[in-house]
Amino acid sequence: MIPERWVLASASPRRRALIALLGHPVEVLPVEIDESPRPGEGPPACAARLARAKVEAARLQAPEALILAADTVVDLEGQILGKPADAEEARAMLRALRGRTHQVHTAVAVHHPLRGETWVEVATTQVIMRSYADEEIEAYLATGDPFDKAGAYAVQHPTFRPAAAVVGCYAAVVGLPLCHLARILRRWGWAPPADLPDRCQAALAHRCSVYPEILNAR
Numbered sequence: 029m030i031p032e033r034w035v036l037a038s039a040s041p042r043r044r045a046l047i048a049l050l051g052h053p054v055e056v057l058p059v060e061i062d063e064s065p066r067p068g069e070g071p072p073a074c075a076a077r078l079a080r081a082k083v084e085a086a087r088l089q090a091p092e093a094l095i096l097a098a099d100t101v102v103d104l105e106g107q108i109l110g111k112p113a114d115a116e117e118a119r120a121m122l123r124a125l126r127g128r129t130h131q132v133h134t135a136v137a138v139h140h141p142l143r144g145e146t147w148v149e150v151a152t153t154q155v156i157m158r159s160y161a162d163e164e165i166e167a168y169l170a171t172g173d174p175f176d177k178a179g180a181y182a183v184q185h186p187t188f189r190p191a192a193a194v195v196g197c198y199a200a201v202v203g204l205p206l207c208h209l210a211r212i213l214r215r216w217g218w219a220p221p222a223d224l225p226d227r228c229q230a231a232l233a234h235r236c237s238v239y240p241e242i243l244n245a246r
């Protein structure tokens with residue numbers, strides 16, 4: 029049995045759009061937590077801790093609901109790139125990422141109130157950036173898009189298109205690994221809509237790799 033009321037503890041419009049693909053109504057309840065990494069904490073562990081902390085914060089406000097939250101961390105050779113504070117920092121991040129491969133870790137956390145369980149999974153995706161020009165960086169900064177994005181970029185941005193290739197889960201880079209989430213929910217008896225893979229492909233411009241084995245796993 030899975031609760032009827034689902035609450036997404038997130039202010040991210042990307043996460044709201046992605047979770048809507050599951051076909052279940054979701055209330056949005058943004059929470060504020062301290063997102064600073066802890067000394068010595070690895071990037072995947074940081075993402076997992078923050079996703080869990082967002083769930084914990086929302087649980088206090090909706091104790092009877094299924095709570096969902098996520099956190100995305102950009103990892104350049106072990107260094108965490110968060111959201112840039114200003115244009116200078118965004119420029120520096122985009123230059124550091126240019127022409128190189130980095131990893132994006134997105135943790136999804138889900139709390140089931142009746143079972144008293146919280147599951148957390150981390151999806152790690154490799155992103156290979158193209159060698160975009162300084163002028164492209166400046167044009168992208170001028171759009172204002174980088175400032176609410178980890179690593180100062182959106183892989184899905186329609187004109188900047190910073191990635192040459194994405195290896196792994198594309199939806200996780202955008203903010204929510206749908207396969208991992210579906211796998212957690214299936215454990216509690218939720219049945220994904222039969223056309224979920226088609227919906228994901230259509231919404232993510234055919235870059236989504238919905239893994240049948242994850243959707244079907246117990």
Ligand SMILES: Cc1cn([C@H]2C[C@H](O)[C@@H](COP(=O)(O)OP(=O)(O)OP(=O)(O)O)O2)c(=O)[nH]c1=O
Binds near residue numbers: 040178
């Ligand atoms: C790398 C990358 C990140 N992002 C976004 C996803 C997340 O919204 C954001 C990472 O910051 P997060 O702290 O994970 O999320 P958030 O603060 O936006 O939302 P909330 O905590 O309320 O859920 O960056 C993209 O949209 N595209 C990308 O390619």
